[in-house]
Amino acid sequence: MSTTVASANILYKLRPHDAYAALAQVLADGPDLVGLQEWYVTRLALLRQFGDVRVVPALGTQLLRTPRDPAYHWISAVAGGNVVGARAERFDPVSSRVAFVSGFGRSDRPDRALGIEPPRATLTVNGRTHELDGRRVVIGRSKECDIQVADPNASRRHAELRREGDVYWLVDLGSTNGLDVNGKRTQRAKLADGDRFTIGTTELVFKTSS
Numbered sequence: 001m002s003t004t005v006a007s008a009n010i011l012y013k014l015r016p017h018d019a020y021a022a023l024a025q026v027l028a029d030g031p032d033l034v035g036l037q038e039w040y041v042t043r044l045a046l047l048r049q050f051g052d053v054r055v056v057p058a059l060g061t062q063l064l065r066t067p068r069d070p071a072y073h074w075i076s077a078v079a080g081g082n083v084v085g086a087r088a089e090r091f092d093p094v095s096s097r098v099a100f101v102s103g104f105g106r107s108d109r110p111d112r113a114l115g116i117e118p119p120r121a122t123l124t125v126n127g128r129t130h131e132l133d134g135r136r137v138v139i140g141r142s143k144e145c146d147i148q149v150a151d152p153n154a155s156r157r158h159a160e161l162r163r164e165g166d167v168y169w170l171v172d173l174g175s176t177n178g179l180d181v182n183g184k185r186t187q188r189a190k191l192a193d194g195d196r197f198t199i200g201t202t203e204l205v206f207k208t209s210s
Contacts, residue, residue, distance in 0.1 A: 153200030
């Protein structure tokens with residue numbers, strides 16, 4: 001019988017909802033063994049939604065109710081932000097201990113939240129291409145925007161690009177003249193490679209590459 005192993009670096013700065021979504025993505029294919037980095041004791045309640053939790057050295061985990069039919073057995077180190085999970089259908093942990101083999105540290109790639117590279121995304125405006133390297137990018141006429149559009153028909157803060165995992169959303173920020181994506185008026189749209197949208201009379205092109 002083969003054993004499937006998965007590992008992920010789920011960025012410690014993620015909000016609880018985003019951390020939950022990231023973990024659900026890792027477990028989507030039902031790996032037998034799972035290693036998590038940057039999953040600290042403050043997140044143990046989220047782990048409990050996918051199985052039972054044991055902390056080493058022991059803490060008051062009796063506060064975390066054990067699911068009736070846990071999908072995974074989780075073992076978390078008090079320090080270091082590391083967790084090991086074993087699929088309950090195959091494994092029943094008998095004992096556990098912590099052995100530190102390296103110094104404490106965090107990810108050297110703060111944008112690498114799942115152990116995979118996020119998609120590289122760009123936005124082209126009037127022939128100039130901008131790399132989208134933030135989770136939120138504000139677009140508008142104001143010089144204070146992340147990407148300025150020199151168009152009198154654009155609002156000062158016209159729209160915002162939001163990265164959620166590997167998906168980009170375009171959201172209207174209450175602009176005066178609205179937002180068109182691929183020729184259709186919208187308040188919020190999920191963007192795909194090659195999508196075009198209009199702010200004022202200016203066309204912007206969204207591109208991604210893995």
